[in-house]
Amino acid sequence: MDTRALREFDPKSADIPFFSARLVAHRSLTPRGLAFVMGFVGAIGLAVSIPFFLMGAWPVAGFMGLDVALIYLAFRANNRAASAYEEILLSPVLLLVRSVSAKGALREMRFNPLWARLEREDHPEYGIERLALREGRRQVEIGACLGRAHRADLADALKKALGEAKR
16 A cells, blocks of 8 residues: 555655646637537538539539648647647656657656746736746746736746745
8 A cells, every 4th residue: 555645745745746737728629619610611612612513613622622621630630739738846856847749759857946947028018928947057938838818827826836945
């Protein structure tokens, strides 16, 4: 039996993260929504291409089918890219940034929380343009998949957590 799972959560413990965030890009189209959109696009493509086919301009129907197929492939590529995510784990002795691409490639960067800084580039009208964690010459951009409002929330929460780790 694992006794580590039984012990009470202690934010001062060196090996237990007290800040954890999993960042994923927002995808508003569900698989059911994708089927609906593709059905609609296919029906419109069919309705447009039938008159041209009947007039003898059959290449128009072929190109319309190609358009529908390319739209479907673009949506599929977008849904495949949705599996990418970023994790940020912070404990008193380690700041871990783990990025997993849509193809499953893992990239990790480890920082000492005492030396790590959160850098942000702000635009006066639009908000946070870029967030990065830096330790010496090493840096990694975080939250690129988030919108500006969520990036600001992440920056505030991570800045507070880094302050806790430094105490």
